[in-house]
Amino acid sequence: MIDFEEELKKFHPSLEVEDAEEAIYNEDLTDMADILIKMVAKAKPEEE
Amino acid sequence: MVCYNCGCRLSEHDFCTGCGADVGLYKKIIYMSNRYYNDGLDKASVRDLSGAIVSLRQSLKFNKNNIEARNLLGLVYFEMGETVSALSEWVISKNLRPKKNIADDYIDMIQTNQSRLDAINQTIKKYNQALLYCYQDSQDLAVIQLKKVLSYNPKYVKAHQLLALLYINIEEWEKAKKELIKCSQIDTNNTTTLRYLKEVEHMLMPEEAAKSTPKKKLFSDDVVRYQSGNETIIQPVNVNEKKGISTLLNVGLGLIIGLAIAWFLVLPAQIQNAKADINDELRVVSEQSDAKTATIDELQQKVQSLTDENTDIKEELESYQGTDGALKATDGLMMAVSTYLANSEDTEAIAVYMEVLEAEEGEDVTKTASFGTLEETFLTLISPQLATYYYDLGYASYRSDDYEAAIPNLERAYRYDSANGDALFYLGNSYRRTGNNDKAKEIYAQVIDDFPGTEKARNSETYLAEINNEN
Numbered sequence: 001m002i003d004f005e006e007e008l009k010k011f012h013p014s015l016e017v018e019d020a021e022e023a024i025y026n027e028d029l030t031d032m033a034d035i036l037i038k039m040v041a042k043a044k045p046e047e048e
Numbered sequence: 049m050v051c052y053n054c055g056c057r058l059s060e061h062d063f064c065t066g067c068g069a070d071v072g073l074y075k076k077i078i079y080m081s082n083r084y085y086n087d088g089l090d091k092a093s094v095r096d097l098s099g100a101i102v103s104l105r106q107s108l109k110f111n112k113n114n115i116e117a118r119n120l121l122g123l124v125y126f127e128m129g130e131t132v133s134a135l136s137e138w139v140i141s142k143n144l145r146p147k148k149n150i151a152d153d154y155i156d157m158i159q160t161n162q163s164r165l166d167a168i169n170q171t172i173k174k175y176n177q178a179l180l181y182c183y184q185d186s187q188d189l190a191v192i193q194l195k196k197v198l199s200y201n202p203k204y205v206k207a208h209q210l211l212a213l214l215y216i217n218i219e220e221w222e223k224a225k226k227e228l229i230k231c232s233q234i235d236t237n238n239t240t241t242l243r244y245l246k247e248v249e250h251m252l253m254p255e256e257a258a259k260s261t262p263k264k265k266l267f268s269d270d271v272v273r274y275q276s277g278n279e280t281i282i283q284p285v286n287v288n289e290k291k292g293i294s295t296l297l298n299v300g301l302g303l304i305i306g307l308a309i310a311w312f313l314v315l316p317a318q319i320q321n322a323k324a325d326i327n328d329e330l331r332v333v334s335e336q337s338d339a340k341t342a343t344i345d346e347l348q349q350k351v352q353s354l355t356d357e358n359t360d361i362k363e364e365l366e367s368y369q370g371t372d373g374a375l376k377a378t379d380g381l382m383m384a385v386s387t388y389l390a391n392s393e394d395t396e397a398i399a400v401y402m403e404v405l406e407a408e409e410g411e412d413v414t415k416t417a418s419f420g421t422l423e424e425t426f427l428t429l430i431s432p433q434l435a436t437y438y439y440d441l442g443y444a445s446y447r448s449d450d451y452e453a454a455i456p457n458l459e460r461a462y463r464y465d466s467a468n469g470d471a472l473f474y475l476g477n478s479y480r481r482t483g484n485n486d487k488a489k490e491i492y493a494q495v496i497d498d499f500p501g502t503e504k505a506r507n508s509e510t511y512l513a514e515i516n517n518e519n
Contacts, residue, residue: 001247002213002247004217008182008213010240011179011209011213013176013179014206015133015136016132016172016173017165017168017172018169019132020132020135023132023136024136024140027136031081031108031109032080032081033052033074033078033110033111033113036074
């Protein structure tokens with residue numbers, strides 16, 4: 001049986017057009033490649 | 049694929065031929081990103097948009113520079129009604145690759161049409177307002193808002209799901225199912241949609257089972273119910289209708305009831321209508337009869353008045369005529385006057401007409417005043433002329449011893465001129481010569497009285513004495 005209140009919590013307000021700019025700026029674009037590069041960069045001075 | 053360190057194009061080796069950097073793991077990361085992108089593309093092609101989003105986001109987590117994945121993600125968001133999310137992905141994509149990027153076209157498609165952009169924004173605002181209504185427990189308002197949202201943007205999956213949730217809450221299972229079916233048409237494998245749909249179908253399952261099978265399945269001992277569209281049909285079972293005699297009985301009963309209804313309800317009304325029609329016709333005929341009677345009375349009165357008028361006119365006419373003589377008297381006088389006016393010297397003709405007048409005057413004739421006036425005036429005018437005429441005639445007859453002819457002329461001569469003693473004397477002599485002694489004596493006496501001391505008088509005395517001596 002579906003609990004209305006619980007299900008309702010899963011619904012969040014959608015972004016409006018005015019909020020798009022802020023959302024784009026706040027987007028974390030770090031990916032695995034970036035992490036790998038950081039790890040490699042961090043490991044290199046240790047080797048040296 | 050290029051080296052993350054120097055930007056040199058990578059070969060099949062696990063190291064960069066340019067800088068010698070270890071790119072084995074880097075390559076694997078890129079391969080994974082591409083793998084997830086392919087997976088996302090497959091899912092998007094079969095409309096598993098939720099699954100595509102998961103795969104594509106995974107792809108971007110491995111490699112944010114996977115422009116194809118990012119653009120596809122934006123497309124998927126746009127298809128699900130999440131326009132702002134789609135725009136975000138496309139803007140980021142454009143920033144990562146400014147040139148030769150299809151994200152430019154996607155962004156232009158939305159932003160160039162300002163009215164469309166405003167409509168999209170309004171849709172999102174209404175959805176957020178509906179969500180707020182749900183939090184405030186104003187579910188009716190939320191339903192209304194969501195319906196508006198879906199009318200603007202029919203592909204807005206979250207709005208469909210929220211509306212379905214509201215319908216589920218108020219146990220409108222069929223309506224919820226409709227919304228969820230629309231969701232699944234947009235996004236086939238959406239978990240939320242499938243979960244809600246399962247719940248709804250579970251609630252509808254007994255009716256659905258009955259609807260799906262060709263034979264009716266018993267839900268309870270005495271009734272079966274199934275859904276037909278928006279209607280719930282409940283039909284009793286195990287009802288055996290008795291045919292044959294019961295049918296005849298029912299038909300007979302129906303006939304009796306029908307006849308009774310006709311006899312007690314329909315027939316009196318028809319009789320009443322017929323009576324009313326007859327009464328109307330009778331009234332019309334009576335009115336016509338009354339009108340004709342009135343016309344007859346009027347005509348009778350008219351006839352009576354005309355008869356009376358006719359009688360009066362006849363009496364008046366008779367008063368004008370008297371007898372036949374009054375008319376002739378008038379004619380005689382008129383002719384005499386007319387002759388005089390035409391030729392006053394034609395004494396003979398005038399005398400003829402005056403004799404007509406004279407003849408009728410001898411009878412009892414009623415004269416009008418105007419006739420009397422005319423006669424008197426005319427006589428005043430014509431008397432001397434007539435006196436002379438008649439004296440000449442009478443004297444000529446007297447001299448030729450035609451005493452019978454002389455008498456009337458001499459009488460007229462004296463009548464028209466009472467001063468003509470000779471006419472009177474000769475009249476007397478004419479009477480005496482014709483043996484009418486009584487009349488002669490009367491005339492002689494009149495001569496003696498009217499013309500005393502004259503020779504006529506002395507002669508009259510003499511002749512009178514002779515007559516008396518003879519008697």
